[in-house]
Amino acid sequence: MSFTTQMDAAKKGIITKEMRIVAGKENISPVNLRDLVASGKVVIPANRNHTNLMPIGVGEKLRTKVNVNLGVSKDCYNIELELDKAKKAIALKTDAIMDLSCYGKTREFRRKLLDISPVMIGTVPMYDVVGMLDKDLKDITVDEFFSVIERHAEDGVDFMTIHCGMNRATAARVKRNKRLTNIVSRGGSILFAWMELNNQENPFYEYYDRLLAICEKYDITLSLGDACRPGSIHDSTDAAQMEELITLGELTRHAWQQNVQVIIEGPGHIALNEIAANILLEKKLCHGAPFYVLGPLVTDIAPGYDHITSAIGGAIAAANGADFLCYVTPAEHLRLPNLDDMKEGIIASRLAAHAADIAKGIPGARDWDNQMSTARADVDFKRMIDLAIDPEKARKYREESIPECEDTCTMCGKMCPMKNMKKILNGEQLVLAD
Template sequence: MVVMAKPQAENLFFGTGFFSLAEDAGFPVPNPKGIPMKTQIELAREGITTEQMQTVADDENMDAAMIRDCVAKGQIVIPNNPFRKGQKVVGIGRGLSTKVNASIGTSSDICDIDMEVRKALAAEQEGADTLMELSAGGDLDAVRRAVLAATTRPVGNVPLYQAFKETTRKYQNPARLDPEYLFDLIEQQLADGLSFMAIHCGINQYTIRRLRKQGFRYGGLASKGGTFMVAWMDMNKKENPLYEQFDRVCGLMKKYDAVLSLGNGIRAGAIHDSHDRAQMAEMIINCELAEIGREMGCQTMVEGPGHVPMDEIAGNIMLEKRMSGHAPYYVLGPIPSDVGAGYDHVTAAIGAANSARHGADLICYITPAEHLALPTEDDVREGVRVTRLAVHIGDLSKYPERRDRDKQAAMARRDMRWDDLQELLLFPEVARSIRDSRRPEVSETCTMCGDFCAMKKGMEVFNQDISGDKISS
């Protein structure tokens, strides 16, 4: 049985997933029967294969029942807010190809909505699977809605950005953030059509004490939202409301069947801080919350660290998978060195390939501007390209049975079938442009070797010996 998971009524702001939480808050309930919308994970547990699950199965060339079973277990998530029409269906998790996220957004120094829309479109054109709209300057509602209108990709964000920015604008003091305003803002942003959110639920007083007891850090704190929440807790001497009222967070996410990405607010910003006690405390809490959230019927994934030395990547992913029951792992980078600024898209690609190899499910790209400046449209394109290449390399190791495209490309190169080769490449337009700019005298070869071509000479010697599946189709 295949059904479409969708709301019973068309109401952009409130939807139909009405829980006692919403009714107690006095929100209007347009669904006259009061029937809550079921989430992908709830439907999967009832044995229902939704249209979204079937699409994921078709895209990944997998059995739909297997996709449904993994969704039911919380091992695959599908960020697909049903109140936003026309967005691409993307599956993230166990057994699926590793996906790439592209983050865009304004800052207090550079705020150009048109540029952010161009960056969103560039990321989509280059093959990003999801987008995060992380603006922290200008009219944040306008930027978010413009990006949502421009792209077909599932869009996520970090609600703490706007919460602290608007509080600072109003009171000149982010410590005056009202938790009720924060929850209202999460609702508003979900109503705009966001399909996933990085929410910093795993920060609590216990994790802050770990930072103090270990003498802080070499690289400080890297998460903007996480750092401002830590400061809010410190100044107000209160617990993180997102942790304290986690059931409320899940209720809002369920209402829009959005994926709760448990934010990594205490992630390491330097390899020398990787896996310190504070980071591990938050990771344990996030893995516990992922389990609690999916038991409540909320799609959840866990976010991973930013700066991790290469030898620790496999262990990091093993710990997340083991402690969370194989919840999808959204890895930020990771960056395995702290001296690559200007080329950190390459640094991160090395980390991303290793992360994909060892089981990461969604990788957030890094651009050449990381640690230096707000990315441009060209930075976005380059970041998506190198990250796509990195996760492809990782997937070749994670899923060795899926190497046929590389085999076909190798044979096309061997046979000097340039048109066929270019169509098999991840970036055919780039390859074609480079070759066309430096045409060889002999069309079968390239200007790297010219008449000293190993491929051409090898085919002359062994052409009659090619057999079996080494024969090009």
């Protein structure tokens, strides 16, 4: 039996090879996974032109996934450096990479990235529109917008962020309800400007079926972007954000009718006490579609430390049902991240995701922690370092401060409770004095 997309296959009762691979990774039966894909609660982004992809599932009952953003810009145009970042991100076990390139030979970089990446690749085609077409924003036509979408699809991109929910009604609400930070979505602000300059509807909303046809043709997962995501905790959960979310829910159902997989994108900056409500609203209004959050950042005062504010918010969001975390680096709001920034962001987001998976009761999530605890009880520093989420850093710290006794550390020394408790419980003598 033939099928067009993973969702189409699932609805027809077919278990694809991608579903079998994902099920094996996630400790879930292929049949249960197929049913979740059919219902839209799990997506498997897998463009049929991304030939070296190792498929990954995102959504309900699966491990929380982490995305890394990278890409070239006018001020930092270095394709090789960005490819090095991608290789490092893959080595650090990211689940996805988004290419946010917005200047120069974006297609050259995108194709090289797809060639080296076994993880799913996402893009925001709107970033590519002005540079690729080399035209003033006002003069870009609807057909030209879609030509960029088609090019990204042909190249093999697995998921695309498209701001379909920023229609004229939502744009009017933004203007009526003053925000502290207006629209902070780069793609959303470009689209808003085009709509204002031309006095026209959002082409991706007006011609949504045309977009869905491209997604179905290549089996691209549509990541419905949140143009109105809050850029400050002052603006979170406001009228514009909620109106757009309602629209995204309607667009989700229509995409599912065309067998197109959907992810919903979310905030952004949001206070701790609003996170659970935001997740609940997304899951209700968008019918259980996987939720992809940027952070969220829980305070606005931490330039240089936003990987921490993001990890705090990400852990709470994922524990409450968010499925996909977009990493944030220490360079957020300040500059393009370097390799070290990227590593800090990945580790912070992976920790948030893992902590949430423990809280959600994902099968096997606690196994890693139990192994680490066993190594600590055995005072086995080599094993502890090997099990660390960042063995390189753990090894460096250990080697920088060597204890007198190898089976202790320089904080506790002979007073090491792990070592001493084992001795006492084994009936051995304990000597603490020098």
